[in-house]
Amino acid sequence: MRHLLEVDDLTPSELTAVLDRAEAADPDPVLAGRGMALLFEKPSARTRNSMEMAVVQLGGHPIPIRGEEVGLDVRETVEDVTRTLACYHAAIGARVFDHAHLERMAAVDAVPIVNMLSDLAHPLQALADLLTIRQELGRLDVTVAYVGDANNVARSLAFAVAMVGGRFRLAAPPGHRFDEATSERVAAVDGSTGQGIEVHDRPELAVEGADVVYTDVWTSMGQEAQAATRLRAFEGYTITSAMLDTMSPNGIFLHCLPAHRGEEVAADVVDGPRSRVWPQAANRMHAARGLLWWLMEQART
Numbered sequence: 001m002r003h004l005l006e007v008d009d010l011t012p013s014e015l016t017a018v019l020d021r022a023e024a025a026d027p028d029p030v031l032a033g034r035g036m037a038l039l040f041e042k043p044s045a046r047t048r049n050s051m052e053m054a055v056v057q058l059g060g061h062p063i064p065i066r067g068e069e070v071g072l073d074v075r076e077t078v079e080d081v082t083r084t085l086a087c088y089h090a091a092i093g094a095r096v097f098d099h100a101h102l103e104r105m106a107a108v109d110a111v112p113i114v115n116m117l118s119d120l121a122h123p124l125q126a127l128a129d130l131l132t133i134r135q136e137l138g139r140l141d142v143t144v145a146y147v148g149d150a151n152n153v154a155r156s157l158a159f160a161v162a163m164v165g166g167r168f169r170l171a172a173p174p175g176h177r178f179d180e181a182t183s184e185r186v187a188a189v190d191g192s193t194g195q196g197i198e199v200h201d202r203p204e205l206a207v208e209g210a211d212v213v214y215t216d217v218w219t220s221m222g223q224e225a226q227a228a229t230r231l232r233a234f235e236g237y238t239i240t241s242a243m244l245d246t247m248s249p250n251g252i253f254l255h256c257l258p259a260h261r262g263e264e265v266a267a268d269v270v271d272g273p274r275s276r277v278w279p280q281a282a283n284r285m286h287a288a289r290g291l292l293w294w295l296m297e298q299a300r301t
């Protein structure tokens with residue numbers, strides 16, 4: 001049984017196959033007459049709507065479930081919730097606080113499990129990011145400068161970029177960078193230099209010559225109590241239009257959204273000419289459809 005908990009659960013060629021399916025005009029109705037459970041322990045605009053629509057476009061019926069309705073390890077064990085949902089659904093998507101819960105769901109191995117965001121990873125976002133880069137720049141062997149917190153979005157993007165032969169630069173203050181295990185795991189899938197992540201102290205150094213500049217909020221869901229400390233830690237890391245003047249001439253700006261204008265990004269960047277955040281948001285649905293189509297094919301074989 002194949003699951004998607006992190007991007008490197010796919011091989012590079014499988015990743016390309018998912019992107020190709022995301023752009024295919026006539027998807028196979030691989031979920032016809034079947035359901036997909038979509039469990040959300042945290043809020044969502046893009047992930048919930050893109051996943052629901054992707055399931056519908058594949059002929060299936062999505063059922064969104066709030067975290068408290070099933071109560072992972074509170075009302076019932078993670079394993080029993082997974083077994084129960086697998087009685088009715090062809091696949092389960094879950095947005096969870098604790099990545100270990102996804103690993104336990106996948107270990108049940110009843111139906112494919114899709115990570116719709118955990119504290120560790122956001123692979124569905126990274127698939128949409130790659131799709132956007134391929135459409136906008138016509139290639140994937142690009143240099144991506146990620147400025148900000150090395151969070152779940154950054155981690156999945158680092159895997160995705162490394163796996164398709166790109167170069168991944170991170171600009172973040174000490175204490176907000178990847179741990180050694182993540183850096184080593186990214187280097188292990190790096191199809192370009194084998195070096196993995198390039199780390200910079202200053203955003204200007206990461207952005208210079210980059211094809212893609214990317215950021216996310218400095219305070220992720222569940223970290224609200226650290227907001228003031230984080231604002232201080234990331235002082236000087238706001239992406240400005242002057243910063244983007246040094247990137248590659250055709251370079252683009254991406255953000256997984258929601259954006260905090262005036263914090264991690266200036267308003268004239270996220271709303272400016274290099275910004276592709278709306279095609280990127282739209283690609284969440286296409287990437288989700290491509291992934292589910294591919295996963296259902298794997299489940300059949």
Ligand code: CP
Nearest residue numbers: 044045046047256257
């Ligand atoms: N980018 C993203 O995952 O958005 P949502 O939190 O709205 O799903």
